[in-house]
Amino acid sequence: MSSPINKKTLKHLAELARIELKPEEEEKLLCDLSRILDYFRELQGLDTSAVEPMTGGTTLKNVFREDDERENTNREAGVEAFPETKDGFLKVPPVFG
Numbered sequence: 001m002s003s004p005i006n007k008k009t010l011k012h013l014a015e016l017a018r019i020e021l022k023p024e025e026e027e028k029l030l031c032d033l034s035r036i037l038d039y040f041r042e043l044q045g046l047d048t049s050a051v052e053p054m055t056g057g058t059t060l061k062n063v064f065r066e067d068d069e070r071e072n073t074n075r076e077a078g079v080e081a082f083p084e085t086k087d088g089f090l091k092v093p094p095v096f097g
Contacts, residue, residue, distance in 0.1 A: 003034040 005013075010030055014021050021029065084091040 003030070003037060005030060005033045005037065 007026065007030065010021070010026060010033070079085050079088060079090065082090045
């Protein structure tokens with residue numbers, strides 16, 4: 001079966017990707033892309049009817065910690081170290097005029 005990727009298609013793809021190909025690179029790339037597409041054709045012939053579809057790459061359900069209440073860090077130490085504060089909040093210069 002002939003490859004759907006020819007020199008014209010390859011040049012169009014190279015333009016879309018904004019890459020310049022030398023003539024020797026074109027030949028190698030055409031060969032590589034043809035082999036990749038042949039491999040996909042081979043995979044399409046496999047019977048996967050008994051394979052359960054995957055929804056992700058792992059069987060883990062939840063890898064997050066429990067969202068429970070915990071004691072905060074020493075907020076006062078950070079406020080005390082800041083150059084300017086007001087009513088326990090950090091005072092910063094205005095961002096917009």
